[in-house]
Amino acid sequence: MSQDFKRRTIVNWLLGGGVIAWLSAIFFPVLKYLQPPSIPEAVVSSVKAATVNELANNSSKIFKFGNKPGLLIKTPAGEWRAFTAICTHLDCIVQYRDDLEHIWCACHNGHYDLQGRNISGPPPRPLEEYDVNIQGKDVYVSKRT
Amino acid sequence: MKESILSWLKNRYPVDSVTEFAQKKKVPLFQGTIWYYFGGITLFLFLIQVATGILLLFYYRTGADQAYESVKFLMTKVHFGWLIRSIHSWAANLMVLSAFIHMFSVFFTRAYRKPRELTWITGMVLFLLAMAFGFSGYLLPWNELAFFATKVGTDIVGAVPFVGDFLLTLLRGGSDVTGATLSRFFGFHVALFPGIFTLFLVIHLAFVQVQGMSKPIGAKEEELKTMPFFPNFVLRDLLIWLIVLNVLAILAVFFPWELGAKADPFVPAPAGIRPEWYFMFMFQTLKMLPAHIAGLEGETVGVMAFAIAGIFWILIPFFDRSSQRGHKSKLLTYIGIIVVIFILVMTILGYTLS
Numbered sequence: 456m457s458q459d460f461k462r463r464t465i466v467n468w469l470l471g472g473g474v475i476a477w478l479s480a481i482f483f484p485v486l487k488y489l490q491p492p493s494i495p496e497a498v499v500s501s502v503k504a505a506t507v508n509e510l511a512n513n514s515s516k517i518f519k520f521g522n523k524p525g526l527l528i529k530t531p532a533g534e535w536r537a538f539t540a541i542c543t544h545l546d547c548i549v550q551y552r553d554d555l556e557h558i559w560c561a562c563h564n565g566h567y568d569l570q571g572r573n574i575s576g577p578p579p580r581p582l583e584e585y586d587v588n589i590q591g592k593d594v595y596v597s598k599r600t
Numbered sequence: 601m602k603e604s605i606l607s608w609l610k611n612r613y614p615v616d617s618v619t620e621f622a623q624k625k626k627v628p629l630f631q632g633t634i635w636y637y638f639g640g641i642t643l644f645l646f647l648i649q650v651a652t653g654i655l656l657l658f659y660y661r662t663g664a665d666q667a668y669e670s671v672k673f674l675m676t677k678v679h680f681g682w683l684i685r686s687i688h689s690w691a692a693n694l695m696v697l698s699a700f701i702h703m704f705s706v707f708f709t710r711a712y713r714k715p716r717e718l719t720w721i722t723g724m725v726l727f728l729l730a731m732a733f734g735f736s737g738y739l740l741p742w743n744e745l746a747f748f749a750t751k752v753g754t755d756i757v758g759a760v761p762f763v764g765d766f767l768l769t770l771l772r773g774g775s776d777v778t779g780a781t782l783s784r785f786f787g788f789h790v791a792l793f794p795g796i797f798t799l800f801l802v803i804h805l806a807f808v809q810v811q812g813m814s815k816p817i818g819a820k821e822e823e824l825k826t827m828p829f830f831p832n833f834v835l836r837d838l839l840i841w842l843i844v845l846n847v848l849a850i851l852a853v854f855f856p857w858e859l860g861a862k863a864d865p866f867v868p869a870p871a872g873i874r875p876e877w878y879f880m881f882m883f884q885t886l887k888m889l890p891a892h893i894a895g896l897e898g899e900t901v902g903v904m905a906f907a908i909a910g911i912f913w914i915l916i917p918f919f920d921r922s923s924q925r926g927h928k929s930k931l932l933t934y935i936g937i938i939v940v941i942f943i944l945v946m947t948i949l950g951y952t953l954s
Binding site: 489490491517519522523524540544545546547548549550560561562563564573576577578579 | 748751752754755756766769770773774776780865866867868869870871872873883886887889890891892897898899
């Protein structure tokens with residue numbers, strides 16, 4: 456009896472283990488398939504975002520920083536500022552409001568000041584700020600290291 | 601002719617038992633009989649979605665550089681293309697509305713009580729799938745509003761603890777909302793969801809046939825007035841379906857669905873952007889939460905709260921002991937009323953607050 460029981464237990468374990476292995480052999484490829492392969496992108500650390508005369512004071516433009524949008528601002532005082540244009544709340548693209556003289560996200564009414572600090576609404580973190588360098592007539596934006 | 605066909609069938613299939621079964625089914629007549637129509641209305645609208653969806657598939661092309669253009673072509677060049685798309689959009693909204701009414705009427709009449717717990721659970725699965733249909737279908741025209749709605753919606757999924765990042769990548773087909781996301785959503789919307797939905801719909805309806813119509817809680821069997829389901833109630837169902845079809849036609853023709861501007865990942869979100877109305881209450885709640893609650897990010901807390909509330913709602917038949925004993929608990933009625941008021945107030949705020 457106890458001999459039987461032991462045999463049955465071993466057989467159950469073997470069968471159960473076999474079924475689990477079989478199921479994992481099916482689901483592992485499916486799960487891996489669903490995760491898209493990461494395509495290596497050329498790391499962009501600096502781009503030409505605008506020309507010096509392109510923006511008036513208290514205006515802005517969205518520029519391409521690699522495959523992500525960036526926001527270049529010329530403040531009312533005439534200073535250049537650049538940030539990521541991606542809202543830290545839920546991934547929307549922010550814009551510069553010349554009437555408020557700061558940065559605003561339309562999706563959930565988040566506000567950031569001209570230093571990129573989240574000052575009201577739901578954004579949890581400041582916007583990442585980039586360095587702006589003027590070289591001749593061109594405005595270059597680069598990631599801070 | 602009719603006789604010979606019928607006898608041919610009777611010799612092969614148990615036709616008599618089917619007709620007998622159809623004659624047995626009764627619909628209770630009382631103050632709440634009106635609520636018995638909304639399941640059928642939801643079903644009717646789903647059938648319209650299947651028909652118009654298949655028609656749209658004949659012209660729709662997926663892909664970031666083709667989707668918007670193909671919908672534009674469909675709406676401007678294809679005969680009645682604007683009408684088919686408009687019906688599909690409007691029927692989607694009416695279907696969700698009708699499902700909401702169906703769900704809350706079942707909740708307040710306690711029709712989910714023993715022995716119908718699984719009918720409620722399959723119904724909730726269908727309801728969540730209807731929302732998923734709405735969310736995935738919304739992106740397919742690849743317009744500006746849909747693009748940002750999808751960015752926000754999938755980012756909210758990313759706020760789920762532990763598995764958020766995995767789910768986000770799974771949904772977006774990468775780290776950003778791109779053409780890969782569109783391909784995935786297309787697959788969800790036209791293949792995966794319809795398959796699962798059909799399966800659960802069959803189960804949901806089979807349960808209703810097997811257990812019959814639920815009776816009002818606390819009613820005495822002998823005092824209850826009833827109406828035969830077939831043909832009396834079915835004919836009334838058909839009349840309501842006809843009325844719904846007319847309402848749908850009026851909405852689709854006089855308020856045709858807009859296409860808007862093409863999605864551009866390098867343009868700021870437009871002012872006044874908002875989700876579809878049935879996501880509005882969640883959207884508005886997330887908007888009102890502070891950035892940090894108890895050391896966690898606001899939306900993580902909000903998303904978890906909605907998830908827990910949803911799970912509680914799905915498992916209501918098992919919590920509600922008093923309905924199993926044949927009376928309504930006042931507490932649950934109040935909870936239901938609070939939920940309805942919360943949804944209504946948040947939705948209204950979403951449309952009125954700037």
